[in-house]
Amino acid sequence: MSILVLGGAGYIGSHTVDQLIQRGYDVAVVDSLVTGHQGAINQKARFYQGDIRDKDFMRTVFQQEDVTGVIHFAAFSIVPESMQAPLKYFDNNTYGMTALLEVMNEFDVKRIVFSSTAATYGEPKSIPIKESDPQLPTNPYGESKLMMETMMKWADKAYGIKFVALRYFNVVGAKPDGSIGEDHHPETHLLPIVLQVAAGKRDQLSIFGDDYDTPDGTNVRDYVHVLDLADAHILAFEYLADGHDSNAFNLGSSTGFSNMEIVEAARKVTGKAIPLEMAPRRAGDPSTLIAASDKARETLGWAPKYDNMEAIIETAWNWHLNHPNGYADR
Ligand code: NAD
Ligand code: UDP
Structure with missing residues (x-):
């Protein structure tokens, strides 16, 4: 079967x-x-x-x-x-x-x-x-x-x-041994783009909007x-x-991180400056998205192991360092 x-x-x-x-x-x-x-x-x-x-x-x-x-x-x-x-x-x-x-x-x-x-x-x-x-x-x-x-x-x-x-x-994130990871063409997601800047594959990052009703003005995601x-x-x-x-x-994790908090965490993990510019809002982006995920925990017995953003970014960074050109390096 x-x-x-x-x-x-x-x-x-x-x-x-x-x-x-x-x-x-x-x-x-x-x-x-x-x-x-x-x-x-x-x-x-x-x-x-x-x-x-x-x-x-x-x-x-x-x-x-x-x-x-x-x-x-x-x-x-x-x-x-x-x-x-x-x-x-x-x-x-x-x-x-x-x-x-x-x-x-x-x-x-x-x-x-x-x-x-x-x-x-x-x-x-x-x-x-x-x-x-x-x-x-x-x-x-x-x-x-x-x-x-x-x-x-x-x-x-x-x-x-x-x-x-x-x-x-x-x-x-990625499998911690760095053998598989995220490789989208084009890449549109925040964290892999941040890590591509850290790895020198892109010059800089655009943050889409800093005037949202959130603590630092950037979108919050889970x-x-x-x-x-x-x-x-x-x-x-x-x-x-x-x-x-x-x-x-x-x-989800039931915890929100702003886009700027993701960049700050990635700066700590990678030790790179990660230059960025503030850009206009991206069409269709809700201000804040945070999940209530207790139903999955209670009904499925789901117990997520990763609750530390820097540890999560570490796994994605390991993939980027091992495969700077994604699966083309295989
Ligand atoms: P991905 O593009 O890496 O994976 C999708 C896979 O499906 C690819 O391997 C692609 O070749 C294959 N595929 C697409 N259309 C196909 C078709 N008609 N027939 C056969 N194969 C086909 O995307 P992902 O990031 O791994 O996302 C997987 C799923 O999770 C998607 O359905 C997406 O909507 C959902 N999702 C992703 C995220 C995220 O943050 N990545 C968030 C919410 C939901
Ligand atoms: N984002 C950004 N710059 C980028 C890519 C994404 O500022 O180059 C922002 C995006 O506007 C959103 C957050 O990062 O506020 C997460 O976007 P992503 O596309 O990763 O996921 P989404 O929340 O859209 O599913």
């Missing part, structure tokens, strides 16, 4: 595949490599290159693998790009889920753990954000993910496909280490395997 990981060559998927294998699970990966890297996939996983929207390709995978459940990371996730090209997001993300659920139903596969996002909440009415709060996305990326959650809800009612939607906040996130996927998979009903969980 194998766990089928869709998007297992990506940043979060590759860390989850690696953790699943460390814990003795049999893993197969589907990835089109549109943003992922084959070199990121643990070699003990069987790899099928293809697009999840290609139902015939997916049928051949389900025929070859005895799939006990699916963990679904395969999607696009750049907010500004989704504002420019919304249909690209509804096609890859939302249609991808339609095709997947159809094939899962054909093969009687009844469990899916899904990468959802804080972007499904939009601008929060209150902090910390609870799972029961309104989901009113402010960009097509968040909307595409909310539609995917909705599809799973109805597929559960019609076909009994049970799901766990994991709504991630800001995911950072950061979670990628290995803690991988843990939550395994717990969610086991939760469904134990026969529990569909559910949704926030995954």
Whole structure:
């Protein structure tokens, strides 16, 4: 019986595949490599290159693998790009889920753990954000993910496909041995950009807005280490395997760090100056996003191990030092 990981060559998927294998699970990966890297996939996983929207390709995978459940990371996730090209997001993300659920139903596969996002909440009415709060996305990326959650809800009612939607906040860090990490092209996330400046790969950093209603005027975000996130996927998979009903969980640390606090912490870890400029606000950025994550802790037994920002940054810095050009160095 194998766990089928869709998007297992990506940043979060590759860390989850690696953790699943460390814990003795049999893993197969589907990835089109549109943003992922084959070199990121643990070699003990069987790899099928293809697009999840290609139902015939997916049928051949389900025929070859005895799939006990699916963990679904395969999607696009750049907010500004989704504002420019919304249909690209509804096609890859939302249609991808339609095709997947159809094939899962054909093969009687009844469990899916899904990468959802804080972007499904939009601008929060209150902090910390609870799972029961309104989901009113402010960009097509968040909307595409909310539609995917909705599809799973109805597929559960019609076909009994049970799901766990994991709504991630800001995911950072890397496997501490530096063997796998974050390598996006283009890179749009704050911490890897900060570390690219520290490593001399970029001249400087732009901080998008210093006039928000926050202690230092820069946005506040809730950061979670990628290995803690991988843990939550395994717990969610086991939760469904134990026969529990569909559910949704926030995954965050319940602590907020401002963008300037991230830069300061990175300066300490790297010992580099990390020059920056203040730039205008980025469209669609909520001021503060902090998760209430007690539901995942209480229901799944999730116990994140990384609660120190400098220790988290240390793991990402180790990856950057080992792989200044990402997976191109392999
Ligand atoms: P990533 O781009 O590194 O990984 C996505 C993987 O999916 C890539 O390997 C890509 O090649 C593959 N893929 C995309 N579309 C595909 C398709 N149609 N068929 C087959 N493979 C396809 O992204 P990531 O940062 O690892 O994020 C993974 C998931 O987590 C995404 O769904 C994203 O929405 C969600 N998420 C990420 C963050 C974050 O901070 N990185 C936060 C919230 C949610
Ligand atoms: N950010 C920034 N400069 C950058 C990239 C990001 O100031 O070059 C800010 C961004 O505006 C947000 C925070 O960093 O306030 C986190 O952004 P990221 O894209 O990493 O994650 P998001 O919160 O959008 O999911």
